[in-house]
Amino acid sequence: MNKKTVIIVVSAVVIIVSIIAVIYVFRSPDTNGITSKPDYVMPSDSLVAYFDKNEDAANKLYNEKIIQVKGIVAEITKDSASYNIVLRDNNATEGVSCTTGSDQLEKAKSVAIGKIVEIKGICFGKNLIDVSLNKCAIVEK
Amino acid sequence: MCLKIKIIIIGLLFFSQFGFSQNRYFTKTGTIYFMSHTDAIDIDGTNKQVVSFLDIKTGEMVFGVLVKSFEFTLATASEHFNETYMETHLYPKASFKGIIKDIQKIDFSKPGKYDVVVEGSLTIHGVTKEVSEKGTLDVKENEIEASSSFQVSINDYKITVPKLVEARVAKIVDVKVNLTYKPYQK
Numbered sequence: 645m646n647k648k649t650v651i652i653v654v655s656a657v658v659i660i661v662s663i664i665a666v667i668y669v670f671r672s673p674d675t676n677g678i679t680s681k682p683d684y685v686m687p688s689d690s691l692v693a694y695f696d697k698n699e700d701a702a703n704k705l706y707n708e709k710i711i712q713v714k715g716i717v718a719e720i721t722k723d724s725a726s727y728n729i730v731l732r733d734n735n736a737t738e739g740v741s742c743t744t745g746s747d748q749l750e751k752a753k754s755v756a757i758g759k760i761v762e763i764k765g766i767c768f769g770k771n772l773i774d775v776s777l778n779k780c781a782i783v784e785k
Numbered sequence: 786m787c788l789k790i791k792i793i794i795i796g797l798l799f800f801s802q803f804g805f806s807q808n809r810y811f812t813k814t815g816t817i818y819f820m821s822h823t824d825a826i827d828i829d830g831t832n833k834q835v836v837s838f839l840d841i842k843t844g845e846m847v848f849g850v851l852v853k854s855f856e857f858t859l860a861t862a863s864e865h866f867n868e869t870y871m872e873t874h875l876y877p878k879a880s881f882k883g884i885i886k887d888i889q890k891i892d893f894s895k896p897g898k899y900d901v902v903v904e905g906s907l908t909i910h911g912v913t914k915e916v917s918e919k920g921t922l923d924v925k926e927n928e929i930e931a932s933s934s935f936q937v938s939i940n941d942y943k944i945t946v947p948k949l950v951e952a953r954v955a956k957i958v959d960v961k962v963n964l965t966y967k968p969y970q971k
Contacts, residue, residue, distance in 0.1 A: 703877055708853075721814070723833075741813070743834070769877035772836040772849040774813070 675725065677745025677781030680710055682764045688715025688731035688740040695770040696738070703769055711777060712764035713740050717757050727752040729763065730774060741774035744782070751782045808842040810929055810966035817850060817962050819937075821955040828862045828954070830855035837964050839929065844888030846903060846931075848964070850879045870944050870954070876911040883907075883916075891922065898923045903933065909942040920962075929966040936960065 645653075684706065691713055695702040715731030718739055722728075725746045732739025742763045744752050755761055765777030815835030821828040832855045837848035852873045857863045867873040883905015891899045904917045920933030937958050939946070946954045 707877055708874065741834075768851040768853040771813075771834065771851045771878065772838070772847070774836070776834065776851050776854065778854065 675745055676747040676779070678710055678764060678766060678779050679781065682712035683709040685712040686714075688713040689733050689736065691740055691767075691775050692736070692738050692770075695775050699770060706767045707769055709767055710764055711767050712762060712783060713742075713777070714760065714762045715740060717755055717759050717761055720752075720755060720757060722752075727755070729755055729761070729780070731761070731763070738773050739775075740777060741771075742777045742780040744780045748780065748782055751784070755782065807968065808840050809969040810839040810841060811969035812837050812964050812966050815848065815962070815964035817960065819855075819961075820959045822959070823953055823955050825953045828857070828859060828866075830857045830862070830866065832856070835962075835964065837931075837966070838969065839885075839931065839964075839966050841888065841891075841893050841929070844885040845883075846885055846905070847882045848880065851877060852879055853877065865950075870939075870946060871910055876909075879907075879909045881905055881907050881916075885920075885922070891924070893924055893929070896924050896926065909937070910944050912942045914941055927967065931962070931964040931966065933962045934960070 691706070691711060694706070713731060716733060717729055718732035719730040720727060727744045727748065729742045729744065729752065730739045731742065742765055744763075762783040763777065763780050764783055765780030768776040768778055770776070813836040814833060815837050817832045817835050819830055832850055832852075834854045835848055835850050837846065839846050852871050853867055855863070855866065857866065883903055886902045886904060888901075891901075899922045901920050901922050902917060903920050905915070906913050907916045916935075918933050918935040920931060923930040923932075937960055939954070939956060939958060
């Protein structure tokens with residue numbers, strides 16, 4: 645292999661690696677709802693109760709785990725990329741706030757206040773009033 | 786206890802509760818944006834799930850932020866931010882609890898912009914520091930917009946950056962807070 649060929653091959657490798665690195669760093673974050681099986685399944689009010697009882701212990705147990713909760717829809721808000729669905733029992737002041745993945749917009753349209761739904765998402769902890777689940781997927785039965 | 790006294794007590798309890806709820810404002814869609822600017826790279830993140838209460842009678846202000854809820858322009862920044870710098874598995878929440886000074890000088894019945902000073906305890910990465918920052922309250926018909934821009938020193942909150950990437954993370958981070966409060970209904 646002559647010197648010219650070596651330079652061309654090395655240059656090509658450097659360019660390809662650079663392109664892959666740029667794509668990796670600037671890739672769009674995955675915003676879809678999770679598809680994996682849940683680590684825990686429980687009623688939404690039980691998850692809230694665990695955090696109320698001992699937030700530190702609940703953080704250790706549930707944070708960054710996939711939780712599937714079932715509860716009554718109390719609030720629905722929508723932005724351009726996701727729905728936020730709050731599951732909260734009647735007369736309760738705290739609930740589970742579920743931010744859906746961007747692929748859940750169609751499914752979320754069928755969710756209505758007062759209906760009972762099952763949703764799974766990644767637990768980020770409790771934020772003053774609600775336990776937060778993210779990248780949520782609506783579970784179809 | 787005679788019926789008349791019972792009615793008075795129930796009435797007082799009702800009106801005290803009613804009055805209290807009218808003073809409390811709330812949001813759970815507040816925004817915190819931060820920018821770490823260095824010559825090597827700009828890293829910015831936005832959290833649109835900030836929960837906050839404001840009591841316009843006492844000036845009490847509290848907000849909570851789940852650190853994991855920050856979204857980044859650079860996908861790889863999220864991993865480093867949560868795992869290496871903020872250690873969200875140990876410290877999932879950042880919070881502020883404080884007071885708006887001289888809140889009684891603001892006429893909340895009259896729309897308008899008011900410059901304010903907020904003082905209180907800011908907890909980030911498990912470290913609590915007393916802070917005092919300037920901000921603005923924009924009183925509107927049925928909502929209050931609160932905003933503030935300030936800087937946070939990562940050393941103050943014991944956030945350590947590996948030597949290898951030290952030049953890529955700013956020591957002083959610019960932070961912008963925007964909260965749109967509505968009357969708290971519960």
